[in-house]
Amino acid sequence: MVKNDKEEMIINAALAVFCKKGYANTRMADIAREAGVSYGLVYHYFGSKKVLFDIIVNTWWSDLYHVLEEQKNSKAAFPERLAYITQFFLDAYANKPNLTSIFISEISRSSVYHTSTGLEKFRRFFTLCEAIMDEGQKTGFLRDDIRPHYLTYIFLGAVEGFISILVLGREQLNDKRKKRMIDGITQVFLDGARVR
Amino acid sequence: MVKNDKEEMIINAALAVFCKKGYANTRMADIAREAGVSYGLVYHYFGSKKVLFDIIVNTWWSDLYHVLEEQKNSKAAFPERLAYITQFFLDAYANKPNLTSIFISEISRSSVYHTSTGLEKFRRFFTLCEAIMDEGQKTGFLRDDIRPHYLTYIFLGAVEGFISILVLGREQLNDKRKKRMIDGITQVFLDGARVR
Amino acid sequence: MVKNDKEEMIINAALAVFCKKGYANTRMADIAREAGVSYGLVYHYFGSKKVLFDIIVNTWWSDLYHVLEEQKNSKAAFPERLAYITQFFLDAYANKPNLTSIFISEISRSSVYHTSTGLEKFRRFFTLCEAIMDEGQKTGFLRDDIRPHYLTYIFLGAVEGFISILVLGREQLNDKRKKRMIDGITQVFLDGARVR
Amino acid sequence: MVKNDKEEMIINAALAVFCKKGYANTRMADIAREAGVSYGLVYHYFGSKKVLFDIIVNTWWSDLYHVLEEQKNSKAAFPERLAYITQFFLDAYANKPNLTSIFISEISRSSVYHTSTGLEKFRRFFTLCEAIMDEGQKTGFLRDDIRPHYLTYIFLGAVEGFISILVLGREQLNDKRKKRMIDGITQVFLDGARVR
DNA sequence: AATGAATGAGCTTTCATTCAT
DNA sequence: CATGAATGAAAGCTCATTCAT
Numbered sequence: 001m002v003k004n005d006k007e008e009m010i011i012n013a014a015l016a017v018f019c020k021k022g023y024a025n026t027r028m029a030d031i032a033r034e035a036g037v038s039y040g041l042v043y044h045y046f047g048s049k050k051v052l053f054d055i056i057v058n059t060w061w062s063d064l065y066h067v068l069e070e071q072k073n074s075k076a077a078f079p080e081r082l083a084y085i086t087q088f089f090l091d092a093y094a095n096k097p098n099l100t101s102i103f104i105s106e107i108s109r110s111s112v113y114h115t116s117t118g119l120e121k122f123r124r125f126f127t128l129c130e131a132i133m134d135e136g137q138k139t140g141f142l143r144d145d146i147r148p149h150y151l152t153y154i155f156l157g158a159v160e161g162f163i164s165i166l167v168l169g170r171e172q173l174n175d176k177r178k179k180r181m182i183d184g185i186t187q188v189f190l191d192g193a194r195v196r
Numbered sequence: 197m198v199k200n201d202k203e204e205m206i207i208n209a210a211l212a213v214f215c216k217k218g219y220a221n222t223r224m225a226d227i228a229r230e231a232g233v234s235y236g237l238v239y240h241y242f243g244s245k246k247v248l249f250d251i252i253v254n255t256w257w258s259d260l261y262h263v264l265e266e267q268k269n270s271k272a273a274f275p276e277r278l279a280y281i282t283q284f285f286l287d288a289y290a291n292k293p294n295l296t297s298i299f300i301s302e303i304s305r306s307s308v309y310h311t312s313t314g315l316e317k318f319r320r321f322f323t324l325c326e327a328i329m330d331e332g333q334k335t336g337f338l339r340d341d342i343r344p345h346y347l348t349y350i351f352l353g354a355v356e357g358f359i360s361i362l363v364l365g366r367e368q369l370n371d372k373r374k375k376r377m378i379d380g381i382t383q384v385f386l387d388g389a390r391v392r
Numbered sequence: 393m394v395k396n397d398k399e400e401m402i403i404n405a406a407l408a409v410f411c412k413k414g415y416a417n418t419r420m421a422d423i424a425r426e427a428g429v430s431y432g433l434v435y436h437y438f439g440s441k442k443v444l445f446d447i448i449v450n451t452w453w454s455d456l457y458h459v460l461e462e463q464k465n466s467k468a469a470f471p472e473r474l475a476y477i478t479q480f481f482l483d484a485y486a487n488k489p490n491l492t493s494i495f496i497s498e499i500s501r502s503s504v505y506h507t508s509t510g511l512e513k514f515r516r517f518f519t520l521c522e523a524i525m526d527e528g529q530k531t532g533f534l535r536d537d538i539r540p541h542y543l544t545y546i547f548l549g550a551v552e553g554f555i556s557i558l559v560l561g562r563e564q565l566n567d568k569r570k571k572r573m574i575d576g577i578t579q580v581f582l583d584g585a586r587v588r
Numbered sequence: 589m590v591k592n593d594k595e596e597m598i599i600n601a602a603l604a605v606f607c608k609k610g611y612a613n614t615r616m617a618d619i620a621r622e623a624g625v626s627y628g629l630v631y632h633y634f635g636s637k638k639v640l641f642d643i644i645v646n647t648w649w650s651d652l653y654h655v656l657e658e659q660k661n662s663k664a665a666f667p668e669r670l671a672y673i674t675q676f677f678l679d680a681y682a683n684k685p686n687l688t689s690i691f692i693s694e695i696s697r698s699s700v701y702h703t704s705t706g707l708e709k710f711r712r713f714f715t716l717c718e719a720i721m722d723e724g725q726k727t728g729f730l731r732d733d734i735r736p737h738y739l740t741y742i743f744l745g746a747v748e749g750f751i752s753i754l755v756l757g758r759e760q761l762n763d764k765r766k767k768r769m770i771d772g773i774t775q776v777f778l779d780g781a782r783v784r
Numbered sequence: 785a786a787t788g789a790a791t792g793a794g795c796t797t798t799c800a801t802t803c804a805t
Numbered sequence: 806c807a808t809g810a811a812t813g814a815a816a817g818c819t820c821a822t823t824c825a826t
Contacts, residue, residue: 006810022306024220028796038812043797045810109305109360110218122364142389146380150358154384157357158350164305165349168318184346192388193332193347195339202785224821234787236824245821398789414698416612420817430791435818437789496697501752503610503693514756528781535783538772542750546776549749554741556697560710576734580742584780585724587731594806616800626808628803637800 007045009035014052019098023053023106060103061121064088068128078141079186081132082155086182089163094173104164129156155189203241205231210248215294219249219302256299257317260284264324274337275382277328278351282378285359290369300360325352351385399437401427406444411490415445415498452495453513456480460520470533471578473524474547478574481555486565496556521548547581595633597623602640607686611641611694648691649709652676656716666729667774669720670743674770677751682761689755696748717744743777 013035017026028049032039046052067088071081093100107118130152136142142151162185166173173181209231213222224245228235242248263284267277289296303314326348332338338347358381362369405427409418420441424431438444459480463473485492499510522544528534534543554577558565601623605614616637620627634640655676659669681688695706718740724730730739750773754761761769 004810027794039814040797040799040812041810043799044812047797049796105305109301119364126361136389140391143391146384146389150377150380151384151389153358153361154354154381155389157360158354161353161356162346162349164353165322168315181346184342185350188342188347188350188385188388190388190390192384192386193338193342193351194386195336223819235822236787236789237785239822240786243822396789419815431793432791432818432820433789436791439818441817498697501693501697503607503689511756518753532783534781538776538781542769542772543776543781545750545753546746546773547781549752550742550746552749553745554738556745557714557741560707573738576738577742580734580739580777580780582780582782584776584778585730585734585739585743586778587728615798627801628808628810629806631801632807 006035006037006041010037010042010045010052011056015056015096015098015102018053018056018106019101023049023110056099056102057107060092060099060107061125063092064125065128068125072128072131078136078139079190082189083182083186085129085132086159086185087178089159090173090178090181093163093166094178097167097170100163101167104160104167108160126152126156158185158189202231202233202237206233206238206241206248207252211252211292211294211298214249214252214302215297219306252295252298253303256288256295256303257321259288260321261324264321264328268324268327274332274335275386278385279378279382281325281328282355282381283374285355286369286374286377289359289362290374293363293366296359297363300356300363304356322348322352354381354385398427398429398433402429402434402437402444403448407448407488407490407494410445410448410498411493415502448491448494449499452484452491452499453517455484456517457520460517464520464523470528470531471582474581475574475578477521477524478551478577479570481551482565482570482573485555485558486570489559489562492555493559496552496559500552518544518548550577550581594623594625594629598625598630598633598640599644603644603684603686603690606641606644606694607689611698644687644690645695645709648680648687648695649713651680652713653716656713656720660716660719666724666727667778670777671770671774673717673720674747674773675766677747678761678766678769681751681754682766685755685758688751692748692752692755714740714744746773746777 010031014026014031017030017034021030026049028042029039031052032042035042042052046055067085071084074081074084076084089100092103130148133142133148133151133155137144137148137151162181165171206227210222210227213226213230217226222245224235224238227248228238231238238248242251264281267280270277270280272280285296288299326344329338329344329347329351333340333344333347358377361367402423406418406423409422409426413422418441420434421431423444424434427434434444438447459477463476466473466476468476481492484495522540525534525540525543525547528543529536529540554573557563598619602614602619605618605622609618614637616627616630619640620630623630630640634643655673659672662669662672664672677688680691718736721730721736721739721743725732725736725739730736750769753759
């Protein structure tokens with residue numbers, strides 16, 4: 001996992017350019033220029049535009065899986081587990097805004113990305129979340145008149161939709177805002193937006 | 197607004213191809229072939245790939261604005277208004293699956309699309325929704341410890357996330373399922389997923 | 393088989409450039425310039441450099457097969473049949489020097505061309521010749537203390553080697569020289585170079 | 589002429605790769621990998637791909653010239669001298685199959701575009717052979733109704749064509765087969781394939 | 785209105801070669 | 806001697822767009 005200087009510079013440059021222009025409009029020359037290296041070096045290390053992009057994409061997925069696996073096996077109370085998943089996305093946005101932006105704009109919705117392997121990544125992601133929702137219902141914490149399937153989509157949709165707005169507005173996050181957002185999302189999901 | 201035969205065939209072909217391949221991977225030749233016309237004719241009527249795409253995109257936005265304006269001025273009870281917005285997306289998916297799919301995968305998240313004009317469309321969309329949420333808080337229906345801003349993003353994110361799953365799975369909708377989905381989304385948003 | 397103007401101009405240009413520079417050193421831009429058409433038109437008609445080359449190659453093979461099949465079924469005396477095969481190559485050189493040159497320098501010996509399909513072309517060619525030699529032995533015309541296999545290679549090698557010299561020297565052929573060459577090759581093959 | 593270990597390994601690797609892929613499709617990296625050295629070292633010793641190839645080519649030519657000079661000045665009977673030339677090629681194929689294959693597929697015919705120096709090599713080769721044929725005619729051994737020029741091309745063409753088949757089929761040679769081939773070629777060239 | 789031949793800028797990719805270590 | 810990271814010119818190919826018919 002340790003990369004040499006140039007390799008890392010190229011990855012970071014690629015993150016910036018993919019984020020700014022999107023995959024289709026990114027030129028390998030842009031990445032090379034942004035990284036301050038020659039044209040050929042990008043190919044020397046990464047072989048092709050697709051490979052470079054996939055490496056970036058896989059970084060995202062492996063981070064995400066790591067967090068979800070952790071929460072799946074967590075003994076924490078249910079609301080904390082949801083909060084933790086939400087926090088993952090907000091932290092990702094705070095720490096790796098480019099990567100998060102690429103996820104939002106290039107991975108999560110791209111019809112192009114939805115090859116069989118791409119779909120597989122998603123399935124694994126949804127399945128992990130659904131398992132958590134399922135457990136929430138089985139332990140009597142979540143209402144069971146709505147399919148766990150649907151609950152998952154509502155929750156993940158809300159989180160992802162929320163993040164996408166942050167990305168769109170290039171908004172800055174501090175810890176206070178982050179906390180307020182996490183609370184807002186989990187509270188609305190668990191207790192609703194209606195006044196009691 | 198009345199189009200002649202060929203013009204409409206091209207629009208429909210474009211919808212199908214953009215939906216299947218995404219904007220960047222769509223060739224003008226694909227659209228012409230799908231429409232059964234020469235590709236000179238596509239240029240004759242639409243001038244460029246971008247114009248053709250924008251026409252499609254504008255169809256989406258104008259449909260959406262129409263519904264939202266209607267609900268903004270509606271005298272209906274608040275939950276019904278949310279349900280109606282949700283229903284718009286589900287109806288769009290049922291009646292114009294290609295267009296909805298293009299919205300999900302090419303418009304709503306595409307960093308490329310987010311030029312100043314593209315952003316403007318979104319702002320108008322969010323602002324309309326936010327006005328509804330704002331009214332919900334002011335009339336004491338919605339809790340006011342969460343910013344209307346956030347409520348909007350959570351609600352729209354949930355709806356859009358939900359639809360994107362339908363698109364991804366190319367799921368069929370009948371009226372019963374549609375109703376269950378609308379109820380699920382609005383109930384979770386309003387009353388939460390937690391057992392009382 | 394009827395080609396339009398530009399298509400034929402491109403084929404002829406390709407023949408000239410492949411002949412002059414060889415496949416590997418031919419640039420598609422060279423062909424386009426030689427044909428006096430734009431870059432893209434070569435691709436419009438032929439799709440790729442390889443396809444363009446293969447079309448040319450196939451012209452050669454189909455001409456050759458045509459002649460050999462004819463001679464295989466011929467009732468002519470054996471020497472005439474050999475002379476006819478020899479004549480094919482000399483006529484090819486006289487009428488289509490570029491094509492013949494490409495055969496000599498790019499097809500007949502190219503390790504690159506010898507893929508399974510390329511090899512197949514050769515096998516068919518050799519097999520047809522061998523059948524003629526075989527018949528020559530069976531009818532008592534040719535000595536049978538040398539395998540028909542070997543006779544074929546010696547004969548074809550001599551013919552091909554001879555042609556390759558013509559190509560190398562860009563020599564001009566008139567009917568008189570052509571006849572002398574045909575006689576020389578067939579006489580040496582049949583009666584030997586030794587004084588009796 | 590004495591080479592160190594690595595130098596020789598590189599030459600052998602180059603022989604193998606040029607033989608397998610042809611000059612144009614050979615990558616310096618392929619040669620380095622095959623030799624088990626870095627590709628900087630290939631440049632350290634040989635300077636360029638062209639130089640490396642030329643060294644290999646020159647090995648071939650100098651071996652060949654050596655044999656031909658020997659036979660030119662030989663006092664042996666004419667048939668033995670032809671047999672010896674034929675044997676040179678068959679021995680070369682048996683002992684250095686890669687080098688022979690490179691001659692057949694990369695040197696002997698691609699010289700069409702190969703510079704004046706490449707053509708020069710051939711001229712010298714043909715001239716040497718022609719001198720032998722010329723002497724054969726002058727001493728009354730060979731018929732003189734065919735130009736020595738033509739006789740040379742027929743003989744060399746037959747030999748080279750024969751070898752090229754061996755290369756194509758990657759055929760194994762033992763001493764018995766070798767002798768049968770030499771006899772076949774020289775006998776047909778001298779006495780013809782026709783039954784007397 | 786309708787066609788599709790024709791264009792060429794622009795892209796990804798390759799690979800011989802250089803050079804700092 | 807030996808390495809392999811680094812370079813960039815040059816090639817094949819794509820495809821939106823134009824335009825004569």
